[in-house]
Amino acid sequence: TVCVCWYCGDLSSLLLPLPWQVELRHTKRGTRNYKERCVDGQSAVVRGFGDTWLRWRGQLVERCTCASRGRQRCHDVPVTTCYQSRCYNGGTCKEMVYSSDYLCQCPPGFTGAQCEINTTEKCVVGQGKGYRGTWSISQTGSECINWNSTALRGRTFTTKRPEANSLGLGNHNYCRNPSDDTKPWCHVYKGTQIAWEFCTLSSCPADQSPAECVQGSGQTYRGTTAITKRGYSCLAWDSPLITHKFYNAWRSEARELGLGSHNFCRNPDGDLGPWCHVYRNMKLTWELCNITKCRRRPTTITTLGPRAPTTNRGTCGQRADNLSRPSFRILGGARQSDITEQPWQAAINVFRSTYKAHFFLCGGVLIDSCWVLSAAHCFDERFKPERLQVVLGQTIRKNSSSSDQIFEVEKYWTHEKYNEETFDNDIVLLKLKSDIGPCAVNSPEVLPACLPDPGLVLPDWTECEISGYGKEKEFNAMYSERVKRGHVRLWPQDRCVPNVLSGRLVTSNMLCAGDTRGLDDACKGDSGGPLVCPKDGKMTLMGLISWGDGCGKKDTPGVYTRVTQYTDWISGKKQETSH
Incomplete structure (x- = not known):
């Protein structure tokens, strides 16, 4: 059989290009078709045809689509706070209304779709x-x-x-x-x-490299060990398996706690040592990690700067007042305070093994470098000292910051004559744990209140201050996120009687204070916090928040432990530990 070609020109002009040849004409080094991708000139993010995403435009949010020829088509959309944050390093998460699309507003030094990139x-x-x-x-x-x-x-x-x-x-x-x-x-x-x-x-x-060993309980450990004592590999802190856990990479203070897009051992809750989540025997659980103790303490400590140890001599009760700031109500106020206005305020937390986390317990007052006072009724459960944690310098209770000073408790003493029924002698003294001698150090956010001289009596109706992280209303479900303070006046002793307090016993170890307007008062969760009054230019601790008849009732004072009755008791306990 003979085939005859009737066309005598260039045969190549009749050949159709094969599919792979078409692809080579329009692609660049194996990426998608150039006409079908969008590239962000600032971040080098590559998106394909049809991809959608959210982006900021000033204070507004746009939803964009990658269209043909690399064009981006965008329009404004309404957003709301994410139900569950998906932003790392404290980024603010916003999601499109009626959609699962979200975007992150990153803090300084971070970028990326989820604030996962550290530009520093x-x-x-x-x-x-x-x-x-x-x-x-x-x-x-x-x-x-x-x-x-x-x-x-x-x-x-x-x-x-x-x-x-x-x-x-x-x-x-x-x-x-x-x-x-x-x-x-x-x-x-x-x-x-x-x-x-x-x-x-x-x-x-x-x-600049974190030590691969732990000091104390290892809350500051930032090494890269990711193996437990039993040899299991740690799950990442952003693993989908632990999104429902209390400690994960999505917490607002995750960076301060050392949590992020990694699986390194950490101790965000003050446990016995660094730990991590593991998947063992088809079950999600946690284990302590196998990290050695440091032989000696690092020679420099830079996080707090060159400050002096806190003492109760000379510097007590002397905050850096800013008179341009308003004072805020501790009860029911819409505005809140700053910890520099009450730098002696402490938050006492207790570890709950059920949730494997510390929870807020009561307020407290720093009176010396390693000593904090609080209310005895907060400790009716007789917690072991190792379950307790004291946080100083914290304006926002759930957010860690560089001003925080966090301590374990070495020991505490409840007054021997404390009465659980009447709240008489409602006082407890806590000793903070330290590896290097001093505990708290002076800063604008952390200073002790002055203890009063024995027998000190201030004039009736002296204006004093109270502060705490307690509830803003008596029946609120949650404690305040932020520290608050209010102003109250010392009531005459002859008006601090059972008749104005629903018949409850008032003893000589108690004093009354309240706001005659019925606006400022202590409330649930403020217990153990300070009642400080001005004396010789210093804020002096006259009372500890103890109990009351409701919160903020007009013509009803709050009741406080009278600190002047206990100065000898406090000195005696401190001397016991010095021998």
Whole structure:
């Protein structure tokens, strides 16, 4: 059989391009079709045709769609606070109304869709498994490929991995170490091929690297151990398995607690030592980690600066008053105070094993570097000292900050004649635990109140201050998120009687104070907090918040433990421990 070609021209002009040839004409190094992707010029985020996302436009939020030819079509949408935050490092989470789409407003120093990228991180610690900085150049000078690029389809480490967030992988091209290698690396182009290379990141100096050992209970441990004492691998703090747990990477104070997109051992709740969540025998549980104790304390402590130990001589009761600030009601007020206005205020927390977390118990008053007073009735359950935690310098109760000073309790003494029925002698003295001698140190947020001289009596109707984290109304379900203070006046003793307090016994160890307007008063949760009054230019502790008939009732005072009755008792307990 003979086939005859009737066309004598160039046969190539008749050939249709094959599908793979069309793809080569329109693609660039294996990424999606150039016409069908949108690239953010500022963040290098790559999105495909049809992808949607939210973004900020000033104070408004837009919903954008990646359209044809790389065009972005955006329109304003209403947003609300996320039901469950998905932002790292204290970012604020907003979600679109009637949608699961969300975006994060990041604090300074962080960026990324979930505030997961640390723009200030310039070196790596250890193998760099926790590195979340923005370096994107390999050791040969090549630009890293975006972990979300379709060019990496089929590769082991991409954003398609279920645990991509925990590994630091996202819609970016920054160096990471998801494979437990010796240092961070990334994918790069080698001609028309894709390879991987280590990045040109330097190791952090020794004095900037966290110690791989624990001091005390290890609440400040920021190392990279991720194995428990039984040899189980830790789950990441942002694992979907622990989103319902009290401590995870989504907490507003997660960064201060050392929690993030990693699985390193931490001790956010003051347990016996660093721990982590594990999945053992088909069950989610937790275990302590296998980390050695530090041999000696670091030579420098930089978090609090060069401050002197707090003492009760000379500096007590002398806050840095700012007269331009308003004073705020402790009960029912819409505005709140700042801890610098009552730097002697303490929050006492107790560890609840059921929830594996510390919960607010009562207020307290710092009277010396290692000593805090509170109300005895707060300790009716006779807690073991190791379950207690004292927090100083905290304006917002649930948010950690650089001003916080957190201590375990070495021991506490309830007054020997405390009466659980009448609340007579309602006082307890706590000794804070310290490894280096002094406990609390002076700062604008932490200062002791002055103890009164024995027998000190102030004039009737002297205006004094109360403060605390208690409820704003008697039947509120929750305690206040933020410290509050109010003004009350000392009532004459002849008006501090059972008749104005529903018949309850009032003893000589108690005093009354209240706001004649019925506005300011202590309430549930304020117990143990301070009643301080001005004396010789210093705020002197005259009372401890003890009990009352409701909260804020007009012509009904609050009842306070009369501190002048206990100065000898306090001195005696302190001397017992010095021998």
